[in-house]
Amino acid sequence: MSLKDKVRDAGVAGCGGAGFPTAVKLGGTYEYLIVNGVECEPLLRTDRYIMRTFADRIVSAVSAVQKELAIPNAVIALKHNYTEEIESLEKAIKKAGASIAIHQLESFYPAGDEQTLVYEVTGRIVPPLGIPGKVGAVVDNVGTMLAIQDALEDKPFTHKYLTVNGDVAKPAVLRVPVGTSFAKCLELAGGTLNDQFVLVSGGPAMGRIIKQEDLEKEFVTKTTSGILVLPADGYHAGYADMKVLHMLSRARSACIQCSFCTQLCPRALLGHPLHPHKVMRRMAVSADIPSVLDDPEIQGAQLCCECGVCEIYACPMGLQPRRINGLIKREMAARKMRLNIGDTELKPDAEREMRKAPSKKLAGRMGLAPYYDADIKAFVEYQAEEVSIPLKMTVGAPCVPCVKAGDMVKTGDVIAQVPENALGARIHASIDGRVSAVDDKISIVKE
Ligand code: SF4
Ligand code: SF4
Known part of the structure; x- marks a missing residue:
């Protein structure tokens, strides 16, 4: 093979x-x-x-x-x-x-x-x-x-390494079966230090913010690289609560057109035609996103990788060019629109080297300086008693289950397949046990 x-x-x-x-x-x-x-x-x-x-x-x-x-x-x-x-x-x-x-x-x-x-x-x-x-x-x-x-070596993808960091008693790298609950992962890292917190799945700049009340719904997937426990009154908590209308009205009233967001944007620095300050300018005088989608500058938002440098590090007014670009990208995707690139010559910005965002400063802007230098050497390997494995964990189509509730499975058995002619990655049982439920996840309980 x-x-x-x-x-x-x-x-x-x-x-x-x-x-x-x-x-x-x-x-x-x-x-x-x-x-x-x-x-x-x-x-x-x-x-x-x-x-x-x-x-x-x-x-x-x-x-x-x-x-x-x-x-x-x-x-x-x-x-x-x-x-x-x-x-x-x-x-x-x-x-x-x-x-x-x-x-x-x-x-x-x-x-x-x-x-x-x-x-x-x-x-x-x-x-x-x-x-x-x-x-x-x-x-x-x-x-x-x-x-x-x-x-x-014929070993399927059944386990995931991830970091648990932030306000937990023992920050650690874990190896857990895919489908292990986030709640269990926090327990493996000694538990949270505060009663109130927000979570981030992934890294603090690009990860997905999860409210504390949604913790029970979260399970480790093939792409979970980390779980961060962060303060309930910090940068991420405020960010999660920000409403679209509020972001847009702040863009209208507070953008000073300094263009720092564009000057420090890593994609703009590579010469890509992405100018977040121009997107912000246009949005400031526009009623909504659909009405400006014919503007090539607005369409440039499709080139945004949503890294967050513009809003975490660059913007002196605390505005959200990344989130606005994200909204434009999704609106364009829904309408199957694609930016016409043309034959523009690609040349990196002459000042690119000077404009890179230092990681430590970026972390500081998110209030993460206390955790930045944590020397995490603890490692925990976990044998789960139960898992819930999402059918959609990767780019492409959700997988189609090939087991049903009541079936006995062994670690490594195929439990869901990629639909024919679709993009995806098949799913294997991550523990031995009985399939207890099949919905948008396959749950397995050890017996
Ligand atoms: S989020 Fe988008 S616009 Fe902002 S710096 Fe990153 S790539 Fe540029
Ligand atoms: S950095 Fe902020 S204030 Fe300056 S142009 Fe960009 S969005 Fe506007």
């Missing part, structure tokens, strides 16, 4: 972002295989743990992918201050005699953004709305590489 088939059968999906099914990427022709170990979201430590602990397995997977796809250049990219991780990887590369380079980046955000990373490593600019393959690169996260190595 080919590496691609093994990866597809194991249900591997990207561990670092939205969860793109990995097998789909393993079919092209590339000059660069870039392995993303940057982990640019403050407070997460998952990828660092993986690189320190499984350097040999990562190197083995990188070499296998490199060989299978005949990719001339393989690069593991990470931050220059990840000294232990660099050491582990260098040793593993030497031991294996592998032809893999290590690329060290400064500590800026979003260094791990796919398009930023491709430029940093190759000097090539991924075209707007394009994918790295357009410039001969394929990017995969270090966690994905570990899952690929498992797949090569």
Whole structure:
């Protein structure tokens, strides 16, 4: 069986972002295989743990992918201050005699953004709305590489590494079965320190904010990279409560057109035609989003990766260009609109180097300075008694269950398949037990 088939059968999906099914990427022709170990979201430590602990397995997977796809250049990219991780990887590369380079980046955000990373490593600019393959690169996260190595050993994707950080007694990296409840993960990290809090699933800049009352509805998926417990009166709590109308009326009354949002936007700095200050200007004099969708500047919002630099770091007025861009993007998607890029020459901004957002400062703007330097060395491996595995965990269609309530399953059994001709990653049981319910999740209870 080919590496691609093994990866597809194991249900591997990207561990670092939205969860793109990995097998789909393993079919092209590339000059660069870039392995993303940057982990640019403050407070997460998952990828660092993986690189320190499984350097040999990562190197083995990188070499296998490199060989299978005949990719001339393989690069593991990470931050220059990840000294232990660099050491582990260098040793593993030497031991294996592998032809893999290590690329060290400064500590800026979003260094791990796919398009930023491709430029940093190759000097090539991924075209707007394009994918790295357009410039001969394929990017995969270090966690994905570990899952690929498992797949090569016929072990399906059933467990997830994630960081639990913030206001918990014992911040830790966990390894839990997919479908473990967030509540259990908080317990494994010693419990929360405060009665009132908000949660973030993922990193603090781009993660999904979850209100405390919704904690019970949340389960670990193939893409959960972290769970953060943050203050109930902090930046994230205020952000979650902000209403669209309020954001738009503040944009109308308070945007001073300083253009810092555009000057510091990582996509604009790569030369992409995205100008959040112009979007804000137009929105300030517009009744609603649908009425301005014919404006090419407004359409440029489709190029926004929603990294949040503009509103977390750049805007002196505390406005929300990212959220407004997000609304425009979703409105365009609903209408099947696509920005017409034309033949614009792509040239990075001459001041790009000076305008990178330092990670520590960005974290400070979100009130996260107290957690920023946490040296998380604790690791917890958990054997769950019950799991609820969502049918939609990755990019593409929700999977279709192939088990029913009452069925007995073993860890690794296929329990849901990708619909025919659809994009997705199949799902395997993450514990042994009896299927107790099938709805938008498959619940399994140990017996
Ligand atoms: S969120 Fe803001 S800074 Fe980030 S890409 Fe979008 S407009 Fe640019
Ligand atoms: S940084 Fe803020 S105030 Fe300045 S142009 Fe952008 S949205 Fe307006």
